[in-house]
Amino acid sequence: QKEVEQNSGPLSVPEGAIASLNCTYSDRGSQSFFWYRQYSGKSPELIMFIYSNGDKEDGRFTAQLNKASQYVSLLIRDSQPSDSATYLCAVKYSSASKIIFGSGTRLSIRP
Amino acid sequence: GAGVSQSPSNKVTEKGKDVELRCDPISGHTALYWYRQSLGQGLEFLIYFQGNSAPDKSGLPSDRFSAERTGGSVSTLTIQRTQQEDSAVYLCASRQTGMDQPQHFGDGTRLSIL
Numbered sequence: 526q527k528e529v530e531q532n533s534g535p536l537s538v539p540e541g542a543i544a545s546l547n548c549t550y551s552d553r554g555s556q557s558f559f560w561y562r563q564y565s566g567k568s569p570e571l572i573m574f575i576y577s578n579g580d581k582e583d584g585r586f587t588a589q590l591n592k593a594s595q596y597v598s599l600l601i602r603d604s605q606p607s608d609s610a611t612y613l614c615a616v617k618y619s620s621a622s623k624i625i626f627g628s629g630t631r632l633s634i635r636p
Numbered sequence: 637g638a639g640v641s642q643s644p645s646n647k648v649t650e651k652g653k654d655v656e657l658r659c660d661p662i663s664g665h666t667a668l669y670w671y672r673q674s675l676g677q678g679l680e681f682l683i684y685f686q687g688n689s690a691p692d693k694s695g696l697p698s699d700r701f702s703a704e705r706t707g708g709s710v711s712t713l714t715i716q717r718t719q720q721e722d723s724a725v726y727l728c729a730s731r732q733t734g735m736d737q738p739q740h741f742g743d744g745t746r747l748s749i750l
Contacts, residue, residue, distance in 0.1 A: 568741040
């Protein structure tokens with residue numbers, strides 16, 4: 526069983542709609558959760574982090590964490606073509622400070 | 637610049653040769669991570685440093701892979717007797733200590749084994 530799981534996609538969303546990206550993790554003691562965006566041929570760049578249950582909003586982005594169900598999601602409102610990228614979920618585990626990434630979800634925003 | 641610096645940006649070498657990849661983290665960042673990313677794949681964890689010690693090297697694929705960090709700063713990832721399956725982008729990231737501190741990534745080294 527993979528430690529961090531994401532649907533690989535591609536997820537196609539019309540411009541202006543809400544894109545919903547999901548991630549599940551296996552270690553119930555996980556502490557911190559990060560969403561990164563990666564454009565083709567580029568390094569990952571941080572979008573948001575969350576470590577408390579509930580929602581955290583930053584501009585058009587909202588991260589949602591549910592530790593009881595062991596999932597974290599990212600909502601992108603008013604999707605733009607520039608949001609087309611691969612979104613990586615990362616989890617910091619309780620036993621050590623290593624950070625494990627999911628395989629990423631490819632998001633495509635169609636005009 | 638103030639970001640994570642990796643060198644070389646590209647490396648092409650013949651199968652069987654040894655390679656060294658370098659990472660210069662952001663000043664003051666105590667934690668340093670190495671990942672490998674094959675084409676179209678996610679990030680595969682290799683090793684993590686806290687200061688100069690490596691509490692977790694569980695991701696190193698084989699004993700051909702080794703890494704060290706000196707002075708709590710620069711890290712070198714060494715691959716001995718390279719194989720074609722070692723071809724990938726090798727990414728380095730650093731972060732400050734703290735639960736909510738994110739990783740900052742370098743631009744990576746694209747390694748191609750002929």
